[in-house]
Amino acid sequence: MTAQSAAPAPAAPLVDPFGRAISYLRVSVTDRCDFRCVYCMAEDMTFLPKRDVLSLEELDRLCSAFVTRGTRKLRLTGGEPLVRKDIMTLFRSLSRHLESGALDELTVTTNGSQLARYAAEMKALGVRRINVSLDTLDPVKFKAITRWGDLARVQAGIDAALAAGLEVKINAVALKGVNEHEVDDLIRYAHGSGMDLTLIETMPLGEIDGDRTEQYLPLSRVRADLMDRWTLDEIDYRTGGPARYVRVRETGGRLGFITPLTHNFCESCNRVRVTCTGMLYMCLGQEDSADLRAPLRQSESDALLHAAIDEAIGRKPKGHDFVIDRRHSRPAVSRHMSVTGG
Ligand code: SAM
Ligand code: SF4
Numbered sequence: 001m002t003a004q005s006a007a008p009a010p011a012a013p014l015v016d017p018f019g020r021a022i023s024y025l026r027v028s029v030t031d032r033c034d035f036r037c038v039y040c041m042a043e044d045m046t047f048l049p050k051r052d053v054l055s056l057e058e059l060d061r062l063c064s065a066f067v068t069r070g071t072r073k074l075r076l077t078g079g080e081p082l083v084r085k086d087i088m089t090l091f092r093s094l095s096r097h098l099e100s101g102a103l104d105e106l107t108v109t110t111n112g113s114q115l116a117r118y119a120a121e122m123k124a125l126g127v128r129r130i131n132v133s134l135d136t137l138d139p140v141k142f143k144a145i146t147r148w149g150d151l152a153r154v155q156a157g158i159d160a161a162l163a164a165g166l167e168v169k170i171n172a173v174a175l176k177g178v179n180e181h182e183v184d185d186l187i188r189y190a191h192g193s194g195m196d197l198t199l200i201e202t203m204p205l206g207e208i209d210g211d212r213t214e215q216y217l218p219l220s221r222v223r224a225d226l227m228d229r230w231t232l233d234e235i236d237y238r239t240g241g242p243a244r245y246v247r248v249r250e251t252g253g254r255l256g257f258i259t260p261l262t263h264n265f266c267e268s269c270n271r272v273r274v275t276c277t278g279m280l281y282m283c284l285g286q287e288d289s290a291d292l293r294a295p296l297r298q299s300e301s302d303a304l305l306h307a308a309i310d311e312a313i314g315r316k317p318k319g320h321d322f323v324i325d326r327r328h329s330r331p332a333v334s335r336h337m338s339v340t341g342g
Contacts, residue, residue, distance in 0.1 A: 013070030016316035023072045024271035030079040031276050035111050036147035039202050042209050043147060053276045058296050060093045065302050067097045073105040082114035091125045098126040115157025119164040129167040132158055136179045137189055169196040176217040191253025198243050198256035219257045266319030282316035
């Protein structure tokens, strides 16, 4: 047998040791951001040197390698993906996989600050749906949460996305004493414009300036409270992710709950994450990772890259072990959400 034929067939779909097909890749295209959300970053963040960050060409190679191995859905995230210089070049090059049918979906999670500029172009390149993070509709609270953000600009971005024909899902992190009494308004806002709303529990990722146990608001409590005023009908809708959805009878809109701390959603996990430096994380709640930048930069062929991906997927763990340590309020996982992009 030649050395070449002994190498894993590059087209073989990725399946982990627990039989889960890996069909969803989330890629952080930058660690930088134009906001400083209190639960995500410290105000004074040190960002990575540019040479450590994958170039747009390297990001395209990496994503394309996953697409040849069965990735059907690609989500670009960050940091703030839309502040990366020339990011539309990456959308454009990746859109060839949508055209060929190899990829079902190219999407993005964004804070919305640059949407007014890019929404129409993304739509033209084949993006159908996007997630926009928005925790409050109160401009003063918005400033307090994001430190640097401007609510009016984000709302203008959302309007531009809807006008361009993009489906928009609003993601809101539930924060005790901050937006806990605003969920009704968020439901009316999102559903009033035909957008889904998903509520997310805070996750213990990375050192921040404050105390996480003070921010943590269990969604079981939010849900019980909502049921005093809304009729929440269980529905079967699944996006392949951890969100569980209900339909709000009064609005007809969908409301999702992501409860990583109180629920176990690992058994159906189909996803892995890559950071902007090419570190592959097989599980959001575990430290284990694999360096894909070295094999990317070592050779122009993708053989080393595929071997590294195979080796890493071979150790994707069964599940996570998130816990907010109430005595020390230390993060369970030391990297920030802006590294793996959520
Ligand atoms: N900048 C983009 C944005 O804000 O949508 C993309 C990256 S951001 C890290 C992705 C999502 O993670 C956002 O919805 C944000 O609210 C959420 N997030 C950040 N830190 C979090 C934490 N500690 N717990 C839960 N969600 C978090
Ligand atoms: Fe930036 Fe998104 Fe983190 Fe907010 S949540 S600081 S917008 S990366």
